[in-house]
Amino acid sequence: MSQAALRCEGVTVSYGALKAVNDVSHEFQEGRIYGLIGPNGAGKTTLLNVLAGRQMRHAGKVYCGGREISQRPAYARARMGIGRSFQIIKIFGEMTVAENLLVAAQSRRPGFQPFWMSRHFDRQFREQLDSILELTGLAVHRDDIAGTLPYGLQRSLELGVTLLPDPRILLLDEPLAGIGHHEIQAALALIRKAAQGRTVLLIEHNMDAVMSLSHEIVVMSNGSVIACGAPEDIRRNEAVRSIYLGEDAQ
Numbered sequence: 001m002s003q004a005a006l007r008c009e010g011v012t013v014s015y016g017a018l019k020a021v022n023d024v025s026h027e028f029q030e031g032r033i034y035g036l037i038g039p040n041g042a043g044k045t046t047l048l049n050v051l052a053g054r055q056m057r058h059a060g061k062v063y064c065g066g067r068e069i070s071q072r073p074a075y076a077r078a079r080m081g082i083g084r085s086f087q088i089i090k091i092f093g094e095m096t097v098a099e100n101l102l103v104a105a106q107s108r109r110p111g112f113q114p115f116w117m118s119r120h121f122d123r124q125f126r127e128q129l130d131s132i133l134e135l136t137g138l139a140v141h142r143d144d145i146a147g148t149l150p151y152g153l154q155r156s157l158e159l160g161v162t163l164l165p166d167p168r169i170l171l172l173d174e175p176l177a178g179i180g181h182h183e184i185q186a187a188l189a190l191i192r193k194a195a196q197g198r199t200v201l202l203i204e205h206n207m208d209a210v211m212s213l214s215h216e217i218v219v220m221s222n223g224s225v226i227a228c229g230a231p232e233d234i235r236r237n238e239a240v241r242s243i244y245l246g247e248d249a250q
């Protein structure tokens with residue numbers, strides 16, 4: 001099997017006596033979509049934070065490609081191609097869609113540049129901006145104030161901001177949270193498009209959505225991975241049904 005895009009080995013995060021993540025080892029292969037599921041408090045967000053470099057106090061190791069990145073902070077991992085989105089939308093509601101993308105691009109730009117480099121970055125940014133607006137379906141909204149957009153489009157914008165540096169690995173924390181029933185299909189289509197050519201790990205509570213999006217499901221409970229496999233196998237897994245999905249599992 002090819003080298004994993006992202007890998008964790010024996011990751012443990014303790015808060016006092018509580019092990020929020022308990023000895024988790026997993027490989028995330030290039031180009032695949034992984035759904036991370038589990039009941040509230042299972043340790044999903046904590047694990048995502050460890051992978052993204054936002055939770056540096058942990059035991060165990062994290063690798064990107066073949067390189068160990070356990071001690072690298074979030075910004076260094078972002079530069080290595082690991083993008084992360086959040087459960088709560090982080091966009092500037094009073095700015096336009098295009099301005100939000102501009103701010104995100106500026107914040108990732110090197111501090112000092114000679115003028116010819118600056119022109120190069122501006123041209124590169126305009127091209128990126130157009131392709132992100134196209135991908136997210138926000139081209140017609142580029143000059144709209146972000147906070148006035150329907151919630152689903154605000155989520156699309158946040159994904160656009162995450163995609164701006166063209167990450168190879170996407171860590172998405174509940175990308176469908178708060179999205180209305182009528183907006184789900186469009187959101188799923190966007191995530192599928194965004195996932196093309198990338199490795200994606202997403203936390204999602206919407207079972208139908210996560211099962212339809214993912215190549216592999218990783219199930220956590222009480223800090224541990226209790227099962228992983230193809231969505232159809234996870235649906236049938238007795239331990240998962242009793243521990244997580246409950247009697248309503250289909």
Ligand SMILES: Nc1ncnc2c1ncn2[C@@H]1O[C@H](COP(=O)(O)OP(=O)(O)OP(=O)(O)O)[C@@H](O)[C@H]1O
Pocket residue numbers: 015018019020038039040041042043044045046047
């Ligand atoms: N900063 C912290 N200090 C103490 N305990 C924490 C901290 N962050 C998380 N925890 C605890 O760690 C456990 C795992 O939390 P985590 O947020 O990773 O779970 P989760 O699976 O993402 O839950 P949810 O689906 O509700 O978001 C929980 O018991 C939580 O209360």
